[in-house]
Amino acid sequence: MTLSKQIDRWYQAGEHHETVNAILNMTDLEVTDSLIEDLAVAYNNLGQYQKAIDALRNTDCQNRTSPHWHYCMGYALYYAAMDSPDIRKQRTLLQGSFRAFTHALKLNPKKALEHECREFLSWIQEDLQKPAVPSCVPPQEGTFVCSVLLTSAWFDTDKFIEDVYRDWSVRLTPDRDFDRFLLFSVDDMEAVLTLIPSPIPPEEARKAAASNYLWPNGAKVVENHKAHLAITVLGPDASLMDRGLLLVKLAASCCLQLPAAGVFTGPSVYQAGLYRNLASVIKDGCLPVFNWVWIGLYETQDGYGGYTYGLELFGKDEIEVVDTHVKPHLLRSFLGAVASYVLEGHVILQDGDTIGFHLGESLPVTLSPGIALSGNTLKIPCNITDAP
Numbered sequence: 001m002t003l004s005k006q007i008d009r010w011y012q013a014g015e016h017h018e019t020v021n022a023i024l025n026m027t028d029l030e031v032t033d034s035l036i037e038d039l040a041v042a043y044n045n046l047g048q049y050q051k052a053i054d055a056l057r058n059t060d061c062q063n064r065t066s067p068h069w070h071y072c073m074g075y076a077l078y079y080a081a082m083d084s085p086d087i088r089k090q091r092t093l094l095q096g097s098f099r100a101f102t103h104a105l106k107l108n109p110k111k112a113l114e115h116e117c118r119e120f121l122s123w124i125q126e127d128l129q130k131p132a133v134p135s136c137v138p139p140q141e142g143t144f145v146c147s148v149l150l151t152s153a154w155f156d157t158d159k160f161i162e163d164v165y166r167d168w169s170v171r172l173t174p175d176r177d178f179d180r181f182l183l184f185s186v187d188d189m190e191a192v193l194t195l196i197p198s199p200i201p202p203e204e205a206r207k208a209a210a211s212n213y214l215w216p217n218g219a220k221v222v223e224n225h226k227a228h229l230a231i232t233v234l235g236p237d238a239s240l241m242d243r244g245l246l247l248v249k250l251a252a253s254c255c256l257q258l259p260a261a262g263v264f265t266g267p268s269v270y271q272a273g274l275y276r277n278l279a280s281v282i283k284d285g286c287l288p289v290f291n292w293v294w295i296g297l298y299e300t301q302d303g304y305g306g307y308t309y310g311l312e313l314f315g316k317d318e319i320e321v322v323d324t325h326v327k328p329h330l331l332r333s334f335l336g337a338v339a340s341y342v343l344e345g346h347v348i349l350q351d352g353d354t355i356g357f358h359l360g361e362s363l364p365v366t367l368s369p370g371i372a373l374s375g376n377t378l379k380i381p382c383n384i385t386d387a388p
Helices: 003-013 016-024 033-045 049-057 067-083 087-106 111-128 157-168 202-210 218-222 240-254 272-284 328-344
Strands: 144-150 174-178 181-186 189-196 227-234 260-265 268-271 294-300 303-309 319-324 366-369 376-379
Touching (some): 003 016, 003 033, 016 033, 033 049, 033 067, 067 087, 087 111, 087 227, 111 144, 111 227, 202 260, 218 260, 218 268, 227 240, 240 272, 260 272, 294 328
Antiparallel strands (some): 144 227, 144 260, 181 189, 189 227
């Protein structure tokens, strides 16, 4: 009996440790790329995901052309993420898993493997899109995801491609166009759009929409959504700005779909029309700061507090204003101005710095544990009487 057939028998019998022992006892010259994949499968089935990752990474780069290799890597990274108690590490592993499954699809896998890759990708998009609320960890750098909430499970791919070109002069050619699943490349980036024929859990969507003080009846509107379109943009060789811009462009064009009700991004849900209006500044050469950064506001015993949510996507610290008597709309304007200054000027604010918007103004910047967000955030006092 050949070793390949014996490994198949061990696989069917669930005796994965036998496969591991057999391959580990072979010399380096005897271990082929195919056997490395068998070893990774065995490790995955034994729940030893890091060992599977390490084994696959030992494969020569020029031989990583098998869709099954990338599937095994995606599988190991996904379940390693599920085992990780560290949220930041979990999201890093999920991003790697997403890239692996995406690459597997580009290599034209067999039907069964294709189906599994697509299923994992939809799970990862859902995991990356899980809403965060005050006291939660801020978003992780480079995690560019959002969902367009739909009143019906319907998406017109041809219209979407036309709208993206009309809106942004970007020509999209799908790498693969599956049922309810669109994969394409733009420059050094990869984007996946997945039509999920079920709503985001009602309580999550309703709570997120209710947090949007710019959309008074948003919670009621999103209660009726029936499906959602998950959008993910990745590309380790592309800049964070380019990835963020592509995500906003795609989501804004998706808002022209007939069933589009809103865009679930960060801790809130934006009205579809508002999201498009905010994104329109891109055409004037400006950054869509308010599509990227949510300005959270809340009441305190001494007045109001506010925070940014989204700066960490670009490797910046989130910013908070604590206990100010400034009116909420002015506080929002102030935090928006600071976020714009940081993103447009590629500024890294640090503990001990100062910032000012008027001649002679010098506001101290302090790094300390967050109030509305976990981890450290930058605190800046706000005592304005007019919006900056």
